[in-house]
Structure formats: structure tokens, C-alpha cells
Amino acid sequence: RPKLSGPELLCQLRDKAEVATLTSELQPFSSLPWASLLPSKPLTSDLGPYRSCAVVSSAGSLRHSGLGKEIDSHDAVLRFNTAPTNGYEKDVGSKTTIRLINSQVMASDDHRFLSSSLYSSGALVAWDPAPFSADLTQWYNRTDYPIFIQYQRYRRLHPLQPFYILHPHFEWQLWQRIQDNMAEPIQKNPPSSGFLGTVLMMSLCDVVHVYEFLPSRRKTELCHYYQRFYDSACTLGAYHPLLYEKNLVKRMNRGSDHDVYTQGRQSRDHGNRSKH
Ligand code: NCC
Numbered sequence: 001r002p003k004l005s006g007p008e009l010l011c012q013l014r015d016k017a018e019v020a021t022l023t024s025e026l027q028p029f030s031s032l033p034w035a036s037l038l039p040s041k042p043l044t045s046d047l048g049p050y051r052s053c054a055v056v057s058s059a060g061s062l063r064h065s066g067l068g069k070e071i072d073s074h075d076a077v078l079r080f081n082t083a084p085t086n087g088y089e090k091d092v093g094s095k096t097t098i099r100l101i102n103s104q105v106m107a108s109d110d111h112r113f114l115s116s117s118l119y120s121s122g123a124l125v126a127w128d129p130a131p132f133s134a135d136l137t138q139w140y141n142r143t144d145y146p147i148f149i150q151y152q153r154y155r156r157l158h159p160l161q162p163f164y165i166l167h168p169h170f171e172w173q174l175w176q177r178i179q180d181n182m183a184e185p186i187q188k189n190p191p192s193s194g195f196l197g198t199v200l201m202m203s204l205c206d207v208v209h210v211y212e213f214l215p216s217r218r219k220t221e222l223c224h225y226y227q228r229f230y231d232s233a234c235t236l237g238a239y240h241p242l243l244y245e246k247n248l249v250k251r252m253n254r255g256s257d258h259d260v261y262t263q264g265r266q267s268r269d270h271g272n273r274s275k276h
Pocket residue numbers: 056057058059060061080081082101102104105191192193194195212213222223224234235236239240
């Protein structure tokens with residue numbers, strides 16, 4: 001198959017993967033007693049558009065990066081899962097506009113999802129590895145982790161905080177885009193939060209700066225900047241097709257290789273609201 005250029009890839013990802021979220025009107029949720037806990041409008045009509053955005057990976061290589069000020073200078077900042085800012089401001093900044101969390105985070109006792117203040121800033125967006133069919137009823141009856149139970153609990157405790165759930169179509173559409181652009185078959189698991197979040201921000205922002213998704217010269221076996229845990233699979237992937245995601249991001253990068261190497265910064269000036 002013909003290899004797409006970086007800009008073509010950008011447009012394809014942006015146009016063929018719709019950032020859909022569940023709404024209270026959507027079947028089968030609309031007939032459930034707790035439907036009204038879901039937002040009435042999708043995320044893309046409530047948030048943005050932003051001019052410039054930062055996507056902050058949780059990689060250990062953010063340690064000693066000193067990127068905090070630069071990250072905070074963006075109009076919106078996306079973070080992942082349990083990644084903290086307290087105590088790490090110098091390297092990762094302190095602003096959180098959106099936090100993208102997987103259903104494992106919501107379900108595990110370790111992460112104190114319902115009570116920790118870690119999750120209280122900005123809007124929350126949750127996702128769960130749904131069956132490939134992306135059929136909502138099938139998924140609802142067989143989620144990977146109890147995302148819907150935890151969602152209801154959280155919403156009742158924190159009714160004012162915006163909280164969205166990604167439509168499984170989005171994760172599998174993105175998976176398909178990755179597969180279509182690779183010569184070999186990739187594992188049939190959804191993309192990592194890092195990739196989902198990057199494409200999500202591409203639909204809300206004119207320019208997206210991604211930090212330490214493509215590892216810089218600070219590349220380390222340290223999994224997260226906030227934990228003493230070492231595993232190279234965090235950077236290279238195991239369950240998620242992470243290496244393939246990174247390959248695509250490398251092809252889409254509009255910044256220089258030097259920026260990636262020295263700063264760990266990737267840029268996507270994909271012209272969300274301009275021509276392409
Ligand atoms: O580790 P995780 O990912 O929370 O990281 C968020 C995103 O940052 C990018 N990353 C992270 C570390 C690293 N060294 N290099 C990176 O590029 C990745 O893009 C990653 O997606 C996830 O994607 O949701 C994931 O979540 C964790 C875990 O569930 C949460 O951290 C909560 O503890 C998964 N780890 C395990 O299941 C053990 C991880 O596989 C994927």
C-alpha cells in the first residue's frame with residue numbers, strides 16, 4: 001500500500017477518527033436509570049477550540065526536563081491516568097485542562113479514584129478497552145473494568161466536574177488507522193492513552209505539542225516520572241501497539257528531530273480550523 005506523507009496522515013487521523021463521547025441520549029444508555037449522569041452534549045461541543053495545547057506523556061524521561069513552564073504556557077494541557085503535578089511542577093507544569101484515564105485507574109483501590117484530589121482539576125475523560133465490534137450493548141455487559149459503576153459513583157460525589165466517556169468507536173477507528181499504515185499485523189488491542197489523547201487534542205486544538213511520547217535523549221527505563229519503577233515496556237509497549245503509535249507520531253511530527261532529541265517535544269500544526 002502507498003505510504004502516506006506526514007500531512008496526509010494527519011488529515012486522515014483527524015478526519016477518519018471521530019472523537020465521540022457517550023451522551024445521555026444514546027442507546028442503550030438512554031433507557032438506563034442513571035442516563036442523566038452522562039453529559040447531554042459530546043466533549044467536542046463543550047471543550048475548546050484551543051489555539052495551542054500540550055499533551056504530557058507520563059514517561060520517566062520527563063524527569064529533570066525542566067519543561068514545566070513551557071507546558072503551562074499552552075492554552076490547554078492534557079495529562080494521563082494518575083500522573084501528578086504536585087511536586088513535579090518544574091518538569092511537567094501544574095495546569096490540567098483534561099485528564100484522560102483508563103478504566104483500570106477508576107477501578108483499582110490503589111488509585112483512590114473516588115476520593116483523591118488528583119482527579120479534581122479540569123475535565124475527566126475515561127475509556128475502557130471495548131470489544132472490537134464497538135457495539136455499545138455488548139460492551140456495557142462486558143467491560144474490561146467496571147467503568148460504568150465507577151462513573152456513576154464519581155458523578156454523584158463530584159456532580160459539577162465535567163466527565164466524559166469515550167465512545168469505543170474512537171479507539172477502534174484509531175487502531176484501524178494505525179494498522180492501515182503499517183506493513184505488518186499489529187496486536188488487536190486499543191491504542192495507548194497517549195495516542196488516544198494526542199488525537200483527541202488534535203480535534204480541539206490548532207497546534208498540539210506532545211511531550212516525551214517520542215523519547216528524547218533523556219530516554220530511560222524509568223517507567224513514569226512520578227514512580228520508582230523500571231520497565232522498558234512502558235516506553236516500547238506490550239499490550240498496546242505503542243511502538244507503532246510512536247512510528248506514526250514520528251511521521252506526523254512537524255517539529256525538528258533536534259527538538260525531539262533535546263526537548264522530547266513533538267509538534268502537530270495540523271490546522272484544525274485552517275485548510276488542509
Ligand atoms: O503508563 P500510562 O499508560 O499511564 O502512561 C500514559 C501514557 O504515556 C505514554 N508513556 C508512558 C510511559 C512511558 N515510559 N512512555 C510513554 O510513552 C504512553 O502513551 C501512555 O499511554 C495507558 O495507556 O492508559 C497506560 O496505563 C497504565 C496504567 O493502567 C495506569 O498508569 C494506571 O496505573 C498501563 N500499565 C499497566 O497496566 C501496568 C499502561 O500499559 C498503559
